[in-house]
Amino acid sequence: MTSIAAAQPRAIYQQTQYKGQEIGKLTGDVFYARMDDYVSVFMVTADGIVLVEPIGTEFATWLKGELASRFKVPVKFVIYSHHHWDHGSGAAVFADTARIIGHEAMLAHLAMPPATTPLPQNVRAQDTNGNGRIEQSEAQGALQAQFALYDQDRDGSLSGAEVTRGPLAFVRPPDLTYRDPITITLGGKRVEVLPKPTAHADDNTIVRFADGGGVLFASDWITVNRVPFGGDVATKPELDLVKSVEPLQFEYFVCSHGMLGKKADVASNIRYREELRDAVGKAIAAGQTVEQAQASVTMDAYKNWEFYAQQRPGNVAGTYRALKAGN
Numbered sequence: 001m002t003s004i005a006a007a008q009p010r011a012i013y014q015q016t017q018y019k020g021q022e023i024g025k026l027t028g029d030v031f032y033a034r035m036d037d038y039v040s041v042f043m044v045t046a047d048g049i050v051l052v053e054p055i056g057t058e059f060a061t062w063l064k065g066e067l068a069s070r071f072k073v074p075v076k077f078v079i080y081s082h083h084h085w086d087h088g089s090g091a092a093v094f095a096d097t098a099r100i101i102g103h104e105a106m107l108a109h110l111a112m113p114p115a116t117t118p119l120p121q122n123v124r125a126q127d128t129n130g131n132g133r134i135e136q137s138e139a140q141g142a143l144q145a146q147f148a149l150y151d152q153d154r155d156g157s158l159s160g161a162e163v164t165r166g167p168l169a170f171v172r173p174p175d176l177t178y179r180d181p182i183t184i185t186l187g188g189k190r191v192e193v194l195p196k197p198t199a200h201a202d203d204n205t206i207v208r209f210a211d212g213g214g215v216l217f218a219s220d221w222i223t224v225n226r227v228p229f230g231g232d233v234a235t236k237p238e239l240d241l242v243k244s245v246e247p248l249q250f251e252y253f254v255c256s257h258g259m260l261g262k263k264a265d266v267a268s269n270i271r272y273r274e275e276l277r278d279a280v281g282k283a284i285a286a287g288q289t290v291e292q293a294q295a296s297v298t299m300d301a302y303k304n305w306e307f308y309a310q311q312r313p314g315n316v317a318g319t320y321r322a323l324k325a326g327n
């Protein structure tokens with residue numbers, strides 16, 4: 001059997017120009033830890049460490065060793081930003097000393113569907129022996145690359161329920177769930193755990209390290225120097241939700257991907273969305289089709305942002321459809 005760490009090698013994670021594993025200081029007692037494009041944040045106190053996002057088992061295993069040798073205090077809390085496998089895997093590595101916290105909406109994502117759930121239509125062709133399951137030898141594409149992440153019961157074949165649930169085998173359910181904002185106090189320092197359900201994840205959590213440095217962590221959603229992921233990023237309620245973050249008190253901003261940021265990067269992200277909304281609105285008023293809007297709304301001021309080529313057309317199309325629908 002493959003080891004748990006080997007089941008989630010770094011290579012299956014999103015790859016960009018950001019490479020390597022490192023720990024660095026943000027401010028005061030708050031640090032970031034990077035695995036290639038992925039970034040987590042932690043705060044060190046005399047009573048232990050509060051960590052956001054375990055990312056994965058390989059990273060968590062490496063980080064646990066680094067934290068023990070550098071700081072000599074255990075991780076006491078791990079806070080999930082959302083349930084997605086590439087952010088929420090690996091918390092089990094810290095479970096001997098830490099309580100694991102997630103939004104209550106995580107639980108529905110982690111629950112296994114009924115055993116009678118058939119294989120989803122889009123993967124049925126992989127079931128070449130027709131037994132209603134996908135064996136390791138049959139798996140292709142994402143099911144092949146992430147087989148161990150789907151195979152919750154580790155029996156070497158994927159049921160319809162396992163495929164339907166997704167690659168979440170290494171996302172340990174939270175010990176403690178919350179719905180309304182909570183504040184964790186450790187070593188006399190406060191960490192705010194704030195619910196921000198988004199289109200990307202209805203269990204989305206942001207974390208503000210209120211003491212020991214003003215640091216805000218918001219996974220996947222508010223990007224730094226990077227065009228936002230997804231379609232409709234520029235109308236309500238998404239735009240209002242992003243704007244609700246800006247008044248919080250913080251200096252440093254970490255997105256979970258790519259470049260480290262500051263508060264001004266959140267303002268830039270909001271400005272991108274507002275300019276996109278206005279430009280797409282003008283294209284609609286001029287009678288353009290969605291394809292014409294994708295060609296005309298070039299958002300030139302953001303050409304140097306990462307994922308400009310990949311994400312801008314989808315942002316335009318999603319915003320176009322949302323505005324047409326009256327959002």
Ligand SMILES: [Zn+2]
Nearest residue numbers: 082084201220
């Ligand atoms: Zn995500």
